[in-house]
Amino acid sequence: MRNTYNQTFKAEAVALALGGDEPISKIALDLGLNQQTLGNWVRKAMSESKSKPMSKPGKQDYQALERELRKAKKELALKEKEIVVLKKATAYFAKDHV
Numbered sequence: 001m002r003n004t005y006n007q008t009f010k011a012e013a014v015a016l017a018l019g020g021d022e023p024i025s026k027i028a029l030d031l032g033l034n035q036q037t038l039g040n041w042v043r044k045a046m047s048e049s050k051s052k053p054m055s056k057p058g059k060q061d062y063q064a065l066e067r068e069l070r071k072a073k074k075e076l077a078l079k080e081k082e083i084v085v086l087k088k089a090t091a092y093f094a095k096d097h098v
Helices: 007-019 024-031 035-051 059-096
Strands: none
Touching (some): 024 035
């Protein structure tokens, strides 16, 4: 007996396989699929994505990415400062209780 799966199910299964840390065999087992079937879907999806022409990003895309990068750098600097403070606090309290 041959099972037929709708495109939504296939797309979600492929997304799980490509985006997850689990091997395809485990994902296929969890979804009740044959490993080879899921592998075929993944190969087909990957070949289709390679054949699609990539659009050239516009100026707005670059500006948005630059804003996002600046924001991420600020957040990183703040987190690094927090780590320094936490290390100092840890050292202070470690000395105090020994």
